[in-house]
Amino acid sequence: MRGAAALLAVALLGGTGSAMAQDAAKAGASTASAEPAPKRGGTLTAIIQPEPVILTAALNSAAPTGVVTGSIFDGLVDYDSKLNPVPALATSWETSKDGRTLTLKLRPGVTWHDGKPFTSADVKWTLEEVWKKIHPRNQATFAKVISVDTPDDLTVVLHLSEPSVAILSSLNSNGAQVLPKHLYEGTDILNNPYNNKPVGTGAFVFKEWSRGNYLVLERNPNYWDKGKPYLDKVIFKVIPDAAGRAAALEKGEVQYGVLSPVPLKDAERLSKLPTLRVSTAGYEWLSPWLFADFNVERPQLKDPKVRQALAHVIDRNTISKVVWFGFAQPATSPIPSTLAAFHDAGGISYPVDLKKAEALLDEAGYKRGADGTRFSLDVDYIPYGDDFKRTAEYIKQALKRVGIEANVRTQDTAAYTKRVYGDRDFDIAITWFAAFSDPQVGVSRAYLSGAVGKNIPWTNGSGYRNPKVDAQLTAVQGEADVEKRIQIFKDFQKTVLTDLPSLPLVELKFFTVEAANLRHPAPTGDQVYGSFRDFWFEDVKAN
Secondary structure: OOOOOOOOOOHHHOOOOHHHHHHHHHHHOOOOOOOOOOOOOOEEEEEOOOOOOOOOOOOOOOHHHHHHHOOOOOOOEEEOOOOOEEEOOEEEEEEOOOOOEEEEEEOOOOEOOOOOEOOHHHHHHHHHHHHOOOOOOHHHHOOOEEEEEEEEOOEEEEEEOOOOOOHHHOOOOOOOOOOOHHHHOOOOHHHOHHHOOOOOOOOEEEEEEEOOOEEEEEEOOOOOOOOOOOOOEEEEEOOOOHHHHHHHHHHOOOOEEOOOOOOHHHHHHHHOOOOEEEEOOOOOOOOEEEEEEEOOOOHHHOOHHHHHHHHHHOOHHHHHHHHOOOOEEEOOOOOOOOOOOOOOOOOOOOOOOHHHHHHHHHHOOOOOOOOOOOEEEEEEEOOOOHHHHHHHHHHHHHHHOOOEEEEEEOOOHHHHHHHHHHHOOOOEEEEEEEOOOOHHHHOHHHOOHHHOOOOOOOOOOOOOOOHHHHHHHHHOOOOOOHHHHHHHHHHHHHHHHHHOOEEEEEEEOOOEEEEOOEEOOOOOOOHHHOOOOOOEEOOHHHO
16 A cells, blocks of 8 residues: 555456546546635544544544644644655654754644644653653654754654654654643653643644544644645544445535545445545555454463464455455555565465464364364454454354454454553454554564553554564664664564464454535545644535
8 A cells, every 4th residue: 555546456346446446546636636725614534443542643643643643733743645744733843963962843832722822842741741651552652762952942852772763653642642742741641631621732622522422623723834724623423334424425414534534335326326426545654554452371272283273274365355445455464565665574474274273283283172163262453443343253253263262252342452462361352453554563562561451552462572583673673774673574474473472363454434515635645643733624604
């Protein structure tokens, strides 16, 4: 999905998808042709599903939180369609020749939604107290930052023990969300009331959260980007039922939905409606992949032979084409193929081979009993929609072929994350991560051992502890030589694909559904977590 306007995998859809491809092309080319002047006014109603657990992406990197808060908080940078950083709260940045100093110049005149000035002190405090201590990804991304200077209110100087090329890949509002120091300093950060009534610097101000129903954001009249936003209000509606989401879009009750908001089988039908557009553009920064975490602390899953056996049972082609309707492709590594420079499975693969799976299970001491059963496992899936549930149901059926009974369990997001990352009360957990534009940012967290059992969502769920891998993932944080860094990641892939604490399943191809009269510039590479500041309706009166 790398590129300026990644389109749907037409081949995987069996030759369909032409209408969707056309709409994606139109969406991606929206700035290429002459556009009328944006119109002020109107309310955008968007889908948010599932409902966020928290409204502060600096503390929880879950996708629903990122989708909502991208309009409340600005990032230090944004990313264009080619994932190059462009100015946002930071107007410029400079790296020293030795790569150990990064200087950011901040935008003057920016205020928090409560009227307090946004300054370098906010960035310094957030980096030291939140990114380096709490954030599930940034503990690794900013690990080499040893001190932060603020010579004036608009200058931030990061001093690093070693160069860190990944930092500039993670400075947008989702990757490194800056919190207001004056509202957080000296408080219990994780339980601060502003986590759920956020005060940001963005184009929209948080107004109301009716849990289970909707979230309301209103236009920021004091936004630094004068004249924006164009919309008066954004309403995020919680619509748990997948068919209900499709109907709401079709009827025009909602005008925007990201991260594949409707059942995959409905996407092609909706794309043919003149009132809607469907596009896969705007997800380039994510590089998402779906995987199964094996709880390596469980008796049956401690032995790598058992985990390898399970890998030989699960058909990733079937998951891609049947379970995900072609909106995915088989994954061969935890580093997705979209990160082409780093991706290398090292010749390690697990093709479907039931005989080999049976033999490995026998060797591990788990022979079939009189009833043909070897053992049973609980399978928990991230509760983000029917596609994830179908993945769990497929795995259940696949494991049954080699004598393993599986019980698929359903729970809400809060219960799921606590079960996997806190209580560790699971056998197999199915989830998806974003690798982002550098595997140090998105992949390392799934294998570093430091976060195991600390109830930090979206980190190492398998419980895998390997000093060699910890050393590799620590080494890339400060390696300035590009080729050496790539080689470390390739060696890392060979190790984890052999030990197999997690099984990569598929690389996901998310899509967005939006109203045809909704206008905005061509999607940026991180549009899914971006701001609605540039969105407007052609016919404001109709909205």
